[in-house]
Amino acid sequence: MAEAVVTMDGWSVVHDTRTFDWASWKLTSEEVRNTAIKEFKELMKKWEAVEEEKLGSQSLYKVVGNKADFMFIFLRPTMDELEEIKREINKSKLGDYLIPDYSYVSIVEMTMHNPMNEGKDRKLSPQVEARLYPILPKWEHACFYPMARRRWEEANWFAIEKEERTRLLYEHGMTGRKYAGKVKEIITGSIGLDNWEWGVTLFAHDALEFKKIVYEMRFDEVTTKYAEFGDFIVGNYLPAEDVDAYFAL
Ligand code: VOV
Numbered sequence: 001m002a003e004a005v006v007t008m009d010g011w012s013v014v015h016d017t018r019t020f021d022w023a024s025w026k027l028t029s030e031e032v033r034n035t036a037i038k039e040f041k042e043l044m045k046k047w048e049a050v051e052e053e054k055l056g057s058q059s060l061y062k063v064v065g066n067k068a069d070f071m072f073i074f075l076r077p078t079m080d081e082l083e084e085i086k087r088e089i090n091k092s093k094l095g096d097y098l099i100p101d102y103s104y105v106s107i108v109e110m111t112m113h114n115p116m117n118e119g120k121d122r123k124l125s126p127q128v129e130a131r132l133y134p135i136l137p138k139w140e141h142a143c144f145y146p147m148a149r150r151r152w153e154e155a156n157w158f159a160i161e162k163e164e165r166t167r168l169l170y171e172h173g174m175t176g177r178k179y180a181g182k183v184k185e186i187i188t189g190s191i192g193l194d195n196w197e198w199g200v201t202l203f204a205h206d207a208l209e210f211k212k213i214v215y216e217m218r219f220d221e222v223t224t225k226y227a228e229f230g231d232f233i234v235g236n237y238l239p240a241e242d243v244d245a246y247f248a249l
Pocket residue numbers: 109110111112113114147149169170172173175176177179180183184185187198200202213214217218223227
């Protein structure tokens with residue numbers, strides 16, 4: 001019988017994408033627009049304070065292409081906080097123009113498949129803690145997509161032995177390591193929370209690195225044989241100091 005792997009779980013995560021209602025924004029008076037932006041920047045400041053206290057993390061991205069205009073990524077200790085943040089955005093003035101789109105709910109996950117974790121007790125080392133409660137790198141680009149492992153009769157991830165899964169993920173990790181300094185990844189588990197099984201969030205200074213790493217990994221056995229992918233969303237980081245310029249008409 002295949003054995004379930006122990007997971008270590010961290011912060012709850014939501015990827016929240018919004019379409020911006022530019023048509024209504026253009027019909028809004030400058031005074032109201034300024035008030036809306038000011039209020040939104042105050043919200044961002046409040047979130048930044050949470051991140052400074054290491055009680056969560058977040059980033060805002062300008063989405064490339066027409067899947068959305070924005071992608072918020074929020075990490076918090078509880079699902080309640082994630083829901084509160086959504087309400088806070090929706091109640092704000094700018095929220096009137098931020099039309100809810102796609103979202104994805106998951107929890108930061110590490111598995112004991114990682115050979116580096118084998119044999120360790122579940123007490124958190126600083127390295128493990130940093131991976132379970134990550135402060136999002138404020139790099140220029142982010143890429144998010146959900147994934148699942150196949151459950152085909154001839155390729156069923158959940159039916160193969162744990163040792164085999166560990167071997168395959170080790171090989172995968174070795175490919176990933178080649179991208180140290182170029183791509184950072186956060187793996188979140190979403191079984192029981194959303195439509196796919198994992199969320200993959202990648203960060204890079206150069207968006208070309210997303211294409212390179214995902215392509216190279218297609219040749220790793222774990223991906224070739226067992227991976228299914230959902231839609232990809234790519235965004236450019238929007239720091240608080242650029243918010244005024246973004247909304248200016
Ligand atoms: C920067 C790149 C990078 C690195 C270093 C890296 C390393 C690792 C390690 C060591 C481990 C295993 C143990 C753990 O710690 O959980 C994982 C786990 C995982 N990965 Fe990964 N991954 C990367 C990057 C990376 C990418 C680009 C992808 C998607 C593309 C692809 O083709 O799949 C991915 C997927 C996953 C998934 C879905 C899991 C969970 C699988 C499961 O069944 O449990 N990942 N990953």
